[in-house]
Amino acid sequence: MAEKKNRPTPKRRDVEKMKSTPRLAPAATKEAKKLQKQQARVLRARQRDAYLRGEEGALPPRDRGPVRRFVRNYVDSRRTVGEFFLPVIILVLFMTVMPIMEIRIASIFLMYGVLIISVIDGIFIGRKVKREVKSRFPDAETKGIAMYAWLRSTQMRRLRAPLPHVKRGEKI
Incomplete structure (x- = not known):
C-alpha cells in the first residue's frame, strides 16, 4: 500500500505561480x-x-592551417573548368526555355559535358594537391584535402571565401 502524502494537492493556479518567474523591467x-x-x-x-x-x-576550423592555405593558393593560381560550371548552368537554364528543340537538347548535352569535365578536372586537381602537400608538408594529414581543393575550384573566383591571395599563373 502506498503511503499518504500528508498534504493536500496544490491548486493549479498556485503551481503556475510557483513556476513563473517574476516579471522584471526590460534590462536595457x-x-x-x-x-x-x-x-x-x-x-x-x-x-x-x-x-x-x-x-x-x-577562419573556421576547416580553413585553418598552413596546409589549407597552401591548397587555397594552389587552386587560386590556376584556371579550372569547375569555376565556369555555374555560368554554364545559367546559360543552360536560358537555353532550355527556348522553343527550338535542338537548342534544348544541345543545352542538356552541354550541361552534362561540363559536369563530367569538371569532375574529371577535380579528380586531377585533388591528386596534384595531395602530391604537393605530401612533398611540402610530410607530416600533415591529407584527409579531405582533395575534396577541399575540388570544392574551391568549382567556385567562381570572385565568390571564393577567403578571397584569393595569389594571381592566376603565379608560382606557389
Whole structure:
C-alpha cells in the first residue's frame, strides 16, 4: 500500500505561480538596445572582413592551417573548368526555355559535358594537391584535402571565401 502524502494537492493556479518567474523591467532601454545592435553589427563586419582577408584567427576550423592555405593558393593560381560550371548552368537554364528543340537538347548535352569535365578536372586537381602537400608538408594529414581543393575550384573566383591571395599563373 502506498503511503499518504500528508498534504493536500496544490491548486493549479498556485503551481503556475510557483513556476513563473517574476516579471522584471526590460534590462536595457531602447537606446541601449540600439547601441548594442550597432556594436554587434560592427563586430560582425570586422569578423567577416578578417575572414575574407584570410586571417587565421577568423577562419573556421576547416580553413585553418598552413596546409589549407597552401591548397587555397594552389587552386587560386590556376584556371579550372569547375569555376565556369555555374555560368554554364545559367546559360543552360536560358537555353532550355527556348522553343527550338535542338537548342534544348544541345543545352542538356552541354550541361552534362561540363559536369563530367569538371569532375574529371577535380579528380586531377585533388591528386596534384595531395602530391604537393605530401612533398611540402610530410607530416600533415591529407584527409579531405582533395575534396577541399575540388570544392574551391568549382567556385567562381570572385565568390571564393577567403578571397584569393595569389594571381592566376603565379608560382606557389
